[in-house]
Amino acid sequence: MSDEEKDEMVGYRQQPGKISFSRPGSGGKNSFSEPRDEKMIPESQGGEKKQPWGDHRHDNLITGRVVGKSTSLVDSNWKVTGRAKYGDDIRLPAELIGKIVRSPYHYARVLSIDLSEASKLPGVISIATGEDAKNKFGVLPVTKDEHAMAVDRVRHIGDLIACVAAEDEATALEAVRLIKIEYEILDSIHDMKDGLKDSEVPIHDRGEYHIGEANIQKRVFQEFGHIKSMKENSVASHKKNWFFNGVNHAATEPHAVVADWDPSGRLTLYTPQQVPHYVHRALADVLEIPMHQINVHRTFVGGGFGGKSDPFPHEMCASILARKSGRPVRITFDREEVYWINRGRHPSHIEMNLHADDEGRLCGIETDALIDGGAFASFGHVTTYYNGVLHTAPYEIGAFHYTGARVWTNKPASGAMRGHGAVNSRCAVEVGIDDISEQLQVDPISFRLANLLPPHSATITGFRVTSIGMRECLERVMKESGWKEKFRKMPLGHGIGIGCGFFISGSGLPIHWDPNKFPHATVHLKIDMDGGVTVHTGAADIGQGSDTVVAQSVAEVLGLPLDMIRIKSRETDTSPVDLGSYSSRVTFMNANAAISAAMEIRSDLLNATSEITKAPIEKLVIGDRRIFRKDEPAIGVSYLEALHKAQEDRGALVASGAYRTPPMGRAHKGAAAGLAPAYSFSAYVAEVKVDVETGQTKVEKVWAAHDCGKALNPLAVKGQIIGSCHMGMGQVLSEEMRYGRTGNLMNTDLLDYKIPSVHEMPHVTPIIVESNDPEGPFGAKEAGEGPLLPILPAVCNAVYDAIGVRTNELPITPDRLHKNIERKCRELKIDDPNDLPSPRLEHSKLQDTLEKRAKEHSIRDKERRLTSEIEPYHNGALFGMDPTIPPDEVDESWEVTVIPSEEYLENPRLAGSAWVHTERRKRGI
């Protein structure tokens, strides 16, 4: 071959007259490709990366570029240089400022609204009231109970009544003052227990589905397993009545929105949303325009944590005002308004009962959870289930009884918050296990290790659990914290405690459609001559790094540096529908969709390379911007060469990938709640100092192990773990939405809503456990919410270890703990709390039994995760049932019940008493 011929690329088209194009480079900043990083290539592909948890279906896609490497988030430069535009940073020409008129009453009928003075005020451009938008909306299609503004009643202080758009803020505020409203005050409900009773004017009317005449929004009854015998079989029981105060997400950025109707008659809504798609739908309903006329533009989100995942009335208000005025309208919340809109964690009364038998098995869990929904449904339907079903793992249990109820009260609405529905009852379970272990005189970690479900098993309610790294999490924190030297051995005031967590990695059920019909997530890719990959995704980056995960997934499969990936995730006009950032679904679902899309492009590139090099496709591998023969790396082409070849006949490459969950779960009512394609696990040990004289608790150190399947970006996973610790510490130590004696929320500001400061933050050692989930993208599961769960019980249990006092109310503010210390002193007839005895542990014989069982289970679990043919394992096997068959199919006494019996209703628990009422339709009303 002559030199000239060599430069003429095979397959690279030449102009007539033989003017040769220069050979395209590798693409990217550095013109030289780096050698493949064999340390990142899995053993199954001949690389050096060890795979103690077995291989994975994505192993052959690993190019060793970015996955598994700590990477700063792709949008971080925008944030740190102040260039990121959040909700309130959007400035459009001729914008108006919108302000909201809010209710000063807890509960009232709106009799009349007089706009005459306000509309005369110069500078006021438009005013809207409930009359302008009568259609209801709500995040869940089954419980739409919100209006843009009050239609007949206001249901909590801060509820919306009207809104004003004016030339400037001062004018808008003055107009708000000039609007005169007449009210008829109604009797308001503040104590959630009152919500269970019949009321004269229930806060909402569910028509024929209304439960009694009460304020019960949702009730759940579930019984699984050997309910009848659990108490008989128990040798130790734990019972505790908890009260969890409500907490708010308190994201740094208050809600803000800009609505703009453009000259072509389309609405663009700029909003820091976690779930743009639901707002999209709700806007169409409320504004009565087709969805295609609306473009939801997600701005940068200054923190969401669930607080920006509902479609919100203020988003409707801005849109209505913009439509009326013909000008863009911006509404930005004051911090106080963030608390009015709330959607924070539900204030909850939880009764937790645990029973253990003489072999140290959990023969029963009985939970009763009454949760305070505030004035609207929000995600509450789901929360009511989650408070029960999300503690049916990681432990194998003999029976599970759950009664849950959510009531409306005249408070700002509760909703979804990081760890949705699982946090409070998880805390109660884990504290219960600490107590049960103490009664049994065994180490609580040993107790847990001897009661874990194995990988690839089904929980008592029928959740399909795939990978489980719970055992490793426990073993790691035990070792690194020096548990054995410290637990029940430290002096008064110094304690250590353990807590575990279990959380969904994506909700199995898309809220708006049948999962068999449409996918949960779709990702589009486009690559043109420049080699950069444009990724269109609707997943909402809310600071958690979802853009980065998608970029990493695509970059990994195509062997590209991250800066060659461009994420377009902001606008519903260009992005495929995505269900949004909630239920820790994004990494699992969206990265899977992105991988599928990238696989299509990968196959195009491999075909093109094969055509150029004549090498068979099976022999080719992708490295850094280069595709080559694995056995003879010198033979290959650059990424751009392959790309251009692939583009020859069709121009830009496009591909689409989607993710849907596999069919799973059982058939009983409510079986879908809590169902997820994978679950995360975590175990934390906290070490605390408690001042016995003041009741002040200081968390000194935390060892935090989380099983995220595979850390696609270890830096981000560690960030989530540390951030979760901080957030959970807030709930356990100092954060609460505090209602005063008049029912007013007393602390609607960040001085009195007490988020831990940097001084309160302990030293956190994040420990990543990678259980390699078979269906997760490259093995990954969630890491955004699950890591919050264990910190609460770990701290509660550490406080007990320190001073021998248990709490039953969160947050454990010093005054609350001090009361409990005083009580304990009185019980023990001790004058000075410094003389309190520290809890000590002397092992019973059961300890050996548990250790032995844990060892056996450890071997069982390792086998199960490595074999390719896995036998079914149903919860119940530990109690002697056949693991391969759902126990209810072989044992009649194994309950699967979702309706309470007459007998139960004679003496129901607190939330269970919601079932005493009969629905209107069943009463013939």
Added chain:
Amino acid sequence: MKMPPFKLYSPSSVDEAIQIAKSLQSKQEDFDWISGGTDLIPNYKWHLNPKKNVISLANISQLTELTETTIGGMVRLQDLAESEFTHPVLAKSANSIASIMIRRSGTVGGNICLDTRCYWYNQTEDWRETIDWCHKCDCGTGADCRVIPNQNTLCVATYQADLAPVLMCMEARVHLISTSGKREMNLIDFFELDGMKKNKLLPGELLTHITIPEEISTWSGDYQKLRQRESWDFPEAGVAALWKKKEGKLEKLRIATTGLESIPGYHEDLAMELVENWEGEESIKYLSEKIRKAVKPVPNTWYTPAYRRKMVKVLTKRACKGLLSE
């Protein structure tokens, strides 16, 4: 949130400040002094008794003097905390105030003259409307106090500043100036038992500096503060103790408290009783119990009054711990 507009004056000397005050007063216009603004500005934002005029003391260099015996009203809290001239107990209390950012703006004058605080009052305008206002900022409605209702005369908002108790134990004197001239008094006499009036400042009077007797540098002591978080939070209770020993014998003891009532408390008699009957640990216990009984907190801050009283006992014990060891 929008602050109501005001006119800002920035005099560069005390005389000029007094002149401005005089001319505003002659026009019947009201005004507030502002030093660091870390208290006043949040209150203005919440429309808590804002005035149409504000006179800033920030440019008056005369007010920034800081020596062992003189502390200017405009001395920043962080400077006070870090200065070699500052008595360690005063430095400790200064260092416990708010956060470092606030301490860099906040001043000694502003801290002493800090507005009293209350859960029903330190709230936005919209919020206060929902409780129909309260006596301290009633917006012309004649509203009742929400903490102790059915008495329209007294506000029991809580004084939650940290420097005063320590300075009281130091027998500091406050130096004031107004259109009617200069005057000075003991800090102990400066406060007035009314959450609205707060102190003895006349309309238009300002605090120029405080002085501390020289001998205080030989005294020992401690300041103990109760709060939820180690940063930001106002004192829910605070106890300062200063004492002087001679040849190992306790000669003098002074105790003051803050964060418990509308004014800081000075417990002269109780301290004296302890000195006269000094019997070590038992005496401290006795004193702590007496102080617990002497203070009467009300439910208008983060912690309950019962807890705050119990904690005063613990704080007193801890503040006096040094009495045993030295």
